[in-house]
Amino acid sequence: MSTVKLRELAHSRTGDKGDTSNISVIAFKPEDYPRLLEALTVERVAEHFAELLGDDAPRVLRYELPKVHGLNFVLPGILKGGVTRSLALDAHGKALGAALLDIDV
């Protein structure tokens, strides 16, 4: 199987609560879901966002939703103070999901 960008197989949306972000990854086609399950490990996703998570962020979590062929990644600490205190341009982290779609699977 050749490597493709995640964006070809899946779509994504990012939500925020406090300084935690959640990023959904949803396969366009149900048959690609197993490929996402295998490729998008917690370690891969944490590595992709390593610079933004920093050294002291808690562990990334992954939840599986087979009925909608989706994965939900929860990234505590990535918003560095959350929307109310953060100095970031995108304090909500709304654009994070789009960055994940550049990962190779």
Added chain:
Amino acid sequence: MKTLRIGSGAGYSGDRIEPAVELAEKGELDYLVFECLAERTIALAQQARLSDPEAGFDPLLSERMRRVLPFVGRGREAGQRRLRLISNMGAANPLAAAREVRRIAVELGLHGLKVAAVTGDDVLAVLKASPEQVLDNGATIASLGDRLISANAYLGAQGIVEALKADADVVITGRVADPSLFLAPQLFEFGWAEDDWTRLGRGTLIGHLLECAGQITGGYFADPGVKEVPNLARLGFPLAEVDAEGRAVISKVAGSGGRIDTATCTEQMMYEVHDPAAYLTPDVTADFSGVSFSVVEANEVRAEGADGRARPQTLKVSVGYLDGWIGEGQISYGGPGALARAQLARDVVLERLQLTGVVFDDVRAELIGVDALHGAALGSRTAAEPWEVRLRVAARCADKAEAVRIGNEVETLYTNGPYGGGGATKGVRQVVAVASLLMPRDAIRAQVHLEDAS
């Protein structure tokens, strides 16, 4: 079998109004719900109320009401669906908001309209009486001192249900959990028991799907070449037709723009959810892990498979407090060498902040177009040098005067910095931060206030 048609008229405070009017006019709705409170909206509204006792509710309340009140109760005499409104636009002052709704009803010649306010979410006095309580960020209430502005518990559906039982046409609340605004009419109309966790879980899913309005009808979804959305500028807002079992079909007014399919529904279902099997609300611990979507016909999607378990014994309380100032400045560079000049500008500003002794707690200097959104590693994945780059420097300071110096320092790059900087801007804003804690649910009681507009 009786069904209920619930529409979503706003996904946040500043949302568009005409899709809500379209729903009120053509959606054949029983209820139109406006969800308008983000995490820190109440804290900001509380500040407004401090300077004016009649202020502190949603700034768009009056305009929204003027546009949709004429449709309220319209089908009642004809034995058709009777439109009622539910909204958390009361923010920090539901009673004043309800008075404003009545004032507008009278102004429009709509007599006999019943307007209810639901209060009880404001627990600031309770917290002040027990200053030893600890927030999720580790600070005690006492340590916030005068900087403490607001404390609001996330209420559940119960207060709204009581207002509907009292025959209110319009129900205005302060802080109520977003999906509870939508669960309330289902609880009231179908008479579900307060511990019918499965149905409450299903009704909560409907609320969660609808609460961000356009985010399920193709808003926040379009990605040209990958995900197309027709007529995005005329995006319609969603409605759900629900039956007494909590089964629902999500749709929108025929002819409106946007799209509803399994992809848009799945994105919204997972939005702001952590563990899908334990979505905590004041009414139920909802379980979305078994939810599936199926297309009924174009732009009509059936949602099923939600479940629920017993509700939490505590309610989340959102605490707003003043947390210093953020000063910010920006300036742009363009053409060949823009990136190097912007990088030099960044170095100069950071060195100047040291040299001149600006006092700040934290600083961030980023290049918009390069590393501002995703950092330097991801930002360097593209090979091409950007044609234009914008430097943005922001710092959090305890003192306003120090925060002002951040933008000033960026602005001085005009005459003192690298070649060709343009479009400098600067600003300073007070930080209203939000933290949370949990309170026993027995300590918090919703109250309903009802009056006629005569």
